[in-house]
Amino acid sequence: MIAEAAQAAGLALWRVDIGHVHDQHGFTGLVAKALAFPEWFGGNWDAFEDCLGDLSWHPAPGYVLLLEHGKHFGAGHKQEFVTAVEVLDGVAEYWQGQGKPFWAIVSGPDGWDAGLPPLPSA
Template sequence: MTHDGFELGLHDINNAGVYAIGNEDVAPLSAAMRDAGLRICRIDLAGCSDKRTLLMRLAAQLDFPSGFGGNWDALADSLRDLQWLPANGYALFFNDADDLRAGASADFDTLLDILDEASAHWSGQNVPFWAFVALQDAAVER
């Protein structure tokens, strides 16, 4: 590991996006992101194998406003807003995402698409938005 967190180029907003990592990489990478001045949010997905549980965990861990609709559109809207979590940038860590990928692959793919859209949105605002999905098989490319 390098000083900037796995040579991701943390200071180049164009590198922000969605990445698959190993569970063992969560702690050191989150420390690098914290040191880069980003707000760290960890979402534990152990045992999560459906959309409803996923959205509930996201709402709880990211402290979504009480009016959160609990659907994909509401998730996309919330991730593009985050006014209740002011920061210079964001790094979301989805620990143990294997159960979701195995149990609800279409929902897993939708989550990745929404995270990618959120990252592009924040990039347009000149705010880095990183999402790291921790998997047993981190060689899975997105």
């Protein structure tokens, strides 16, 4: 449903399976690969935020990053997960200031509480 709405709106959409992520390097590496980050990407949180705040190689009216199967990372590696969410929140705020939507959505099994705000109901 989210993917279809994003595509209908012409937004760039990426699906990243983070089901086996254990740490920052694994998380940023998967997202970097999915979004084809530039060669200069350094693999740390600052470089990750810089790349997501640029995306000039993916011109679009907005961006949606679907992080699928997030329970393992969110529950088993809480500090890294919290840092990832904080970075993604900062990126969303940056893009909001540019007049472009940026949504990072973490999915997991029914009933899983990631400790994140839920999506508003339709």
